[in-house]
Amino acid sequence: TNPFWEQVGISFVQHYYHQFDNDRSLLGALYLDSSCLSWEGEQCRGKVAIVEKLLKLPFRKIAHSITAQDHQPTPDGCILSVVVGQLKADEDQIIGFHQTFILKSIDESWVCTNDIFRLALYNFG
Template sequence: MASKPVWEQIGAGFVQHYYQQFDSDRTKLADLYTDASCLTWEGVGFQGHKAIMEKITTLLSPLLQSLPFQSIQHSITAQDHQPTPDSCVMSMVMGQLKADTDQVMGFQQTFLLKNVDNKWICTNDMFRLALHNFGA
């Protein structure tokens, strides 16, 4: 069996690390973002390390908007990775998450990773729950 391309290895390694840290201690994600990083969370944008970490560490439960969730568990069902022309790696993740006692929900997340000083950082991060309003 041929080994995976380097961008697949980088992307898969990042995804595994990201969700392990997110599920156990979100504050440990701080090293993955810089002041130039951007996050779009459910259509709302955040730019810079401080704003992103404030959002990530104070996320609200999707079903109980006034209560921060205490625990979360992600299950990755699919991930795809591509190299970009400027030597970055784009990763798209699909999966399910469970926050506290909320129902299991699908989600999609896309990361753009860049090597800065021999360390892969997230320059762009886009997250959406896979919720649909079919009654509209």
């Protein structure tokens, strides 16, 4: 069986993208008021600002698919998760992305304290 951080990480990732693809206005439940998001290099902080940012993204429909994920325990009892995948926004071409999360256990549920998202575009100079 997988170590607990993999089980937690895999569940979080599945839930996060399911929520994102179905109704991203609900993602605030997965962040704290102190959480940081970097989205394509733009930073914002706090669940309210993060949901606002996600809702302003210029697409209506989105579908993520995951090709690889890595999870590690951190020294402070958190979990570091890196997801690599592809997404399709509206009728645009499929594009690669990668997203890094730090997950922290608060009151027996796991929330995201840090989130860094990049499209895979930026690998190619």
